[in-house]
Amino acid sequence: MSEPRAEPDNALARELLSRIEARSARIGVIGLGYVGLPLALALCRAGFPVIGFDIDERRVALLNGGESGIRHIESDAIRIALAENRFEATADFTRLGEADAVLICVPTPLTRQREPDLTFVERASRQIAQTLRPGQLVVLESTTWPGTTLEIVKPILQAGGERSGESFFLAFSPEREDPGNPHFATGNIPKIVGGDGEAALRLADALYGATVTATVPVSSPSVAEAVKLTENIFRSVNIALVNELKMVYGAMGIDVWDVIAAAATKPFGFMPFQPGPGLGGHCIPIDPFYLAWKAREFDAPTRFIELAGEINTAMPRHVVDRLAEALDRRFQRGLNGARILVLGVAYKPNVEDTRESASFRLIELLQDRGAVTEYHDPHVPEIPRTREHAQLAGSRSVALTPDTIAGFDAVLVATDHDDVDYGLIARHMRLGVDTRNVFARTGADQSRVVKA
Structure with a gap:
């Protein structure tokens, strides 16, 4: 106290x-x-x-x-x-x-x-x-x-x-x-x-x-309000930074997760943030817009905040493009008609909260390009109705079995829940598109893994 x-x-x-x-x-x-x-x-x-x-x-x-x-x-x-x-x-x-x-x-x-x-x-x-x-x-x-x-x-x-x-x-x-x-x-x-x-x-x-x-x-109350926005804008900007680095290093053939893990050994001056398929939850995707909106009243630019938002918002499309490239390169086929299993629709690991989940945008982008999608999430047995993604409401999680996994052209890891058997998935998947670096942590055969 x-x-x-x-x-x-x-x-x-x-x-x-x-x-x-x-x-x-x-x-x-x-x-x-x-x-x-x-x-x-x-x-x-x-x-x-x-x-x-x-x-x-x-x-x-x-x-x-x-x-x-x-x-x-x-x-x-x-x-x-x-x-x-x-x-x-x-x-x-x-x-x-x-x-x-x-x-x-x-x-x-x-x-x-x-x-x-x-x-x-x-x-x-x-x-x-x-x-x-x-x-x-x-x-x-x-x-x-x-x-x-x-x-x-x-x-x-x-x-x-x-x-x-x-x-x-x-x-x-x-x-x-x-x-x-x-x-x-x-x-x-x-x-x-x-x-x-x-x-x-x-x-x-x-x-x-x-x-x-x-x-x-x-x-004052205004200072307290600004504190909360600052905390989440800090996270948004740094996540955008590592998301951008993921794309830059990926083009160079460098694993951004290896880079972050090594940089995190520095005992000062560096704080590790992890890239992903896009932002989710009720705070980080939303709070920066509150400050940017209010700042316009004072003619105060928020270029850094808005740029971070643009990068993070673009991540789902980047992931889908990487998935499409991998299908073309490995199986000489496109997304149209491809069967894709999305792992995780909660916005973060080990919760059932789907607010602003990037998984919903991933599914919509895949379906827009003709893919047939299903999902597995141990915490979300059925997708709830939301204002932005009403067409996904009622979709149900599929069980993970060797035959189920093998029946998909690709498995896309969107949310890395702890209570998912990634070893089982790695053994039976045809292709894994990993936005969370989970397969590296499980020792999976990396020849069938694409990081996105």
């Missing part, structure tokens, strides 16, 4: 601070997905009573029945919280007034024009405004452009007459979840906190300080 801060001057803030320190403050969490649910459980473990809010009544029923519905979140943690009467889920947003602090953990996607879509943030803010009462703390956690908390959320909350810093308190604290990471979870990841005024900062710092191992207070 950060260093103790002075007691707030505001009497309402002092009362809420006392309740937070006593763990008697009731916390509301809006959005019970990959961000909101682990946060709610961390709050429960810290001793706070928590009400979780979600618009999906089926999800509410699942959670109240003791099931997480998310692979990497243990259902036992929910059952314990339920048994201790520290957690309940509801779709009744009129109950937001029962919470002393309300944390907003809703999606912030892009529109089809690649502009920020704050529909869910605005909707949650209006729902809070309907029951907002003196003494409440409201914290936005959703990743967004710098200024959202003060320029969008604050006016909505103040529309009914309450005033931030006087009768209620407003802060921003960005989520830092990494689903499937065995080393870091909500409780041991430092929490950035920025408040609209000293009282709000003190309250948010106390709440998160009681919940996670460390807090990092910053000077």
Whole structure:
């Protein structure tokens, strides 16, 4: 936790601070997905009573029945919280007034024009405004452009007459979840906190300080918003760099993974990033566009960020081109009519999350060129319906058997889940197109492997 801060001057803030320190403050969490649910459980473990809010009544029923519905979140943690009467889920947003602090953990996607879509943030803010009462703390956690908390959320909350810093308190604290990471979870990841005024900062710092191992207070919500964007833009730019190096070194006959592994032995001045078939998830493919969009308001160029986005967006097409070249070179045939097995449709290893998955774009590009595609993913038995890739919804994962594998012209590794038998695949595949360097790690016969 950060260093103790002075007691707030505001009497309402002092009362809420006392309740937070006593763990008697009731916390509301809006959005019970990959961000909101682990946060709610961390709050429960810290001793706070928590009400979780979600618009999906089926999800509410699942959670109240003791099931997480998310692979990497243990259902036992929910059952314990339920048994201790520290957690309940509801779709009744009129109950937001029962919470002393309300944390907003809703999606912030892009529109089809690649502009920020704050529909869910605005909707949650209006729902809070309907029951907002003196003494409440409201914290936005959703990743967004710098200024959202003060320029969008604050006016909505103040529309009914309450005033931030006087009768209620407003802060921003960005989520830092990494689903499937065995080393870091909500409780041991430092929490950035920025408040609209000293009282709000003190309250948010106390709440998160009681919940996670460390807090990092910053000077304003806008700084906190910029921190989260900077973290993900850093990753986006460096992934774009190694993706570009992959293409350059590939043209020279040099294995970029060998280069990165050797460079990573330097104990200073280098941080290894891994190339891939394109970006996925709800952060890295989206967050840079939030800053680029906001920067246009100030006539500030974001050439570096936009170039990284162009490189990363181009990766699926590069992979498909490499696959087509390999088929032509080895079997004297094109993609039209070729049978391709895509390994992995989740956006990252060992999770079931398919948001913004590059695999969907790979499949569409293959199908556009006449290929017959199927996929295998142990964590995604059926492709869910998405706005951008509705035509893929309902496709089901095929089982991996020697005959199944041998029946495809090529196997394309898109996501490298740990619980896939790559040795079995390597023994029976006709051609492997590897975007994750998995076959090198398994000692497979490299004569049938093309890295892309």
